[in-house]
Amino acid sequence: MTVGGRARAALRCRSADRDVTLVKRATAPATSEALRQYTGIEGLPDQRVTGYLLVDPTAADQAEARATGLLTRHVLPSTTLFTALVAWLVTGLALRPVEPIRRGMAQGPARWSAPWNGPAVREPASSERGFSGGRRS
16 A cells, blocks of 8 residues: 655645545555445456545534633633642741741730740840930930
8 A cells, every 4th residue: 555645735625614634645456356345336447546534624623612611611710729729828838937926026025035946035234225224424
């Protein structure tokens, strides 16, 4: 069997205002017995037969419409919800240390200690401030 060397787009037909594209063209020898079996005509001589496989794009259009419907009805909302959930969890993890800091600041800076249990932060004494209570000496 030999396959024709013409480009696939070389053969185009118009069928119901749609382009039907050639997928494959094949040529093979056929015996008179095979021709009689497939055509029902007696007495045909041995000859070469060419077959064409054409594809109507209607099936592809219907499959594309189904896939688009599936995406817009199911996949897109699910993806949006999943993205929102991940953003909510990541934001919660990022803001987790803020609440202990807020509670510590509400108690006053003298009582606040770092959330990692480090040394306590305290107000410096007036002698450490570098001035004597605002009075001139």
